[in-house]
Amino acid sequence: MDGNSSTGDEPRRIEVDPDDVRVVVSHTYAYGTPPPTAGEPLPFLRRHRAKVAVAITVVEAVALGLSGIGFLRSVVLLLLAATLAIVLHVVSTRRAPYTVRQLTWILAVSQILALLFPFLVIGGVIAIAIVLAFVILAGLVILFGDRR
16 A cells, blocks of 8 residues: 555544645625625525515506406506516616615516416416316216217
């Protein structure tokens, strides 16, 4: 053996000269400026921004559903709001502070989800109708196939 390996007979002791040690701290951030420390209230927005966006979407969908304006007008209104929110987020991404970036992200995502909500509901109703049609057809096939 080369003298550097341990045979398991005796414990080895490693001595390190403090002058030979260099401590390097490395940080990476997704944005240009570092996020605030965990003691500040601002990381709440980053951790919970998807939940806040979904909550805003639900409230907005209920408000639009109860408002009495037509479906086409509400879709056009949501499309306009989503476009403005996305443009605001893209424009303010590089120049705005951390909190503003998180708020514009929440606004943009909530508007996109609110725009998709009516189409998802319509798609769900269509999917349920298709499943019910297949169940009815399967029931008819079973009933007409009985030759007793």
